[in-house]
Amino acid sequence: MGATSFRGFPRECVELFGRLEENNDREWFKAHRDDFERFVFEPAREYVVAMGERLRAVAPGIHAEPFVDKSIFRLHRDTRFFKDKRPFKTHLGVFLWEGEGRKLDCPGFYLHLERDALMIGGGIHMFSNELLSAYREAVDDDKRGPRLTKILAEGKKHFKKGIEDEAYKRVPRGFLPDHPRAKLLKKKGVTLGEMTAIPDFLHTDKAVDHVFRRFEKLVPLHRWLVEMTGAVGR
Numbered sequence: 001m002g003a004t005s006f007r008g009f010p011r012e013c014v015e016l017f018g019r020l021e022e023n024n025d026r027e028w029f030k031a032h033r034d035d036f037e038r039f040v041f042e043p044a045r046e047y048v049v050a051m052g053e054r055l056r057a058v059a060p061g062i063h064a065e066p067f068v069d070k071s072i073f074r075l076h077r078d079t080r081f082f083k084d085k086r087p088f089k090t091h092l093g094v095f096l097w098e099g100e101g102r103k104l105d106c107p108g109f110y111l112h113l114e115r116d117a118l119m120i121g122g123g124i125h126m127f128s129n130e131l132l133s134a135y136r137e138a139v140d141d142d143k144r145g146p147r148l149t150k151i152l153a154e155g156k157k158h159f160k161k162g163i164e165d166e167a168y169k170r171v172p173r174g175f176l177p178d179h180p181r182a183k184l185l186k187k188k189g190v191t192l193g194e195m196t197a198i199p200d201f202l203h204t205d206k207a208v209d210h211v212f213r214r215f216e217k218l219v220p221l222h223r224w225l226v227e228m229t230g231a232v233g234r
Contacts, residue, residue, distance in 0.1 A: 006046040008207040009113060012039040014198060017090050018115040024086040029075075036075070044072050044094055047111070047208070052096055054212045055109060058219050059226075061098045062108075070103075071096055090114060098222070099229050105131055107225035109215045110193065118202060120211060121163065121193020122218035124225055131229060132188075136172060138228045139184045149181060151220045152192065158217040161194040192221055 016032070016039055023029075029036070045066035052064020052071075065071045073093035079085045097108030105128050112119035127135055138144040156162055166188040171177050175185055184190075201210045 006043070006050040006205070006208060008204045009043050009047070009202050010039050011203055013043060013092070014113065014115055016040060017092070017113070020088060021090045021115060024088055024090065026087055029088060040092055041068070041072065044092060048072065048094060048096065050208045051109075051212065051215075054208060055096055055215065058216065059098045059109075059222060061226075062096050063098065063103070063106075064096045098226055101229065102128075106229060107222050109218060109222070111211060112195075113198070113202075116198060117195050118198045119163070119193060119195040120214045121159075121191050122215065123191030123193075123221055124189050124229075125191055126166070126189045134228055135187075135190070136175070136185055139181050140175065140179070144224070144228070145181050145184070148184060148190075148221075148224055151224055152184075152190075155192040155217060155221055158214075159192050159194040161196060163191070163193055163195060165189050165191055190221070190225070192218055 012035070016035055019032075020029070048064050048066040048071045052062055055062045055064070063071070068074050071094055073089070073095065075088045075092075077084075077087055077089055079087065091112055091114035094111045095103065095108050097103050097106040099106030104125070107122065107124050109122045110119070112121075124131070139148060167183075167186040168188065169186070171179060171182045171185050175182070179185055199210070201207055
């Protein structure tokens with residue numbers, strides 16, 4: 001399996017997620033498991049390998065692991081603690097990350113594909129307690145904090161349909177309410193990205209080229225977060 005084997009996500013991939021939305025039960029999924037393997041998981045594995053090869057030029061330590069529960073998120077939902085008991089997610093999530101910690105504690109590059117939408121983004125969606133402390137320290141720093149402000153302002157020019165990060169209502173204890181970067185201090189995670197209609201290129205052999213060009217716009221944020229997370233535990 002190499003970069004040249006990826007020919008884009010087939011149209012059957014998004015069609016299957018549309019059908020899964022309407023038939024979200026185990027029996028239906030079991031009857032269509034082979035279709036998901038052929039049209040969802042196999043292309044996803046090929047995408048991970050191909051994108052990993054491209055991303056190493058800008059993120060040398062990238063983890064591109066073409067397996068479920070690694071770079072490819074599982075479709076099965078953990079319903080034990082939620083009222084929503086539907087057994088399956090109705091989207092494909094793929095994440096390539098850089099760092100040696102727990103995957104979701106590391107910055108990376110994310111692709112999310114569902115029935116009628118594509119999301120491309122990067123960063124860290126939700127900080128662990130340890131990372132949250134390190135992040136706030138970095139935001140408060142007179143050099144690293146303003147640099148993040150500039151990175152996010154520049155990044156939002158490229159992702160005009162951006163998605164807002166979750167945030168606390170108040171500036172955390174220990175920081176002045178009128179801190180010059182109060183809005184950043186309240187964030188629970190920091191990302192850049194956008195959700196759009198599914199572009200035609202996603203179904204072609206040009207998919208990696210196009211998505212990589214969007215990922216390149218995330219590199220300044222990615223490097224800031226690699227630096228920040230790398231300092232934790234030293």
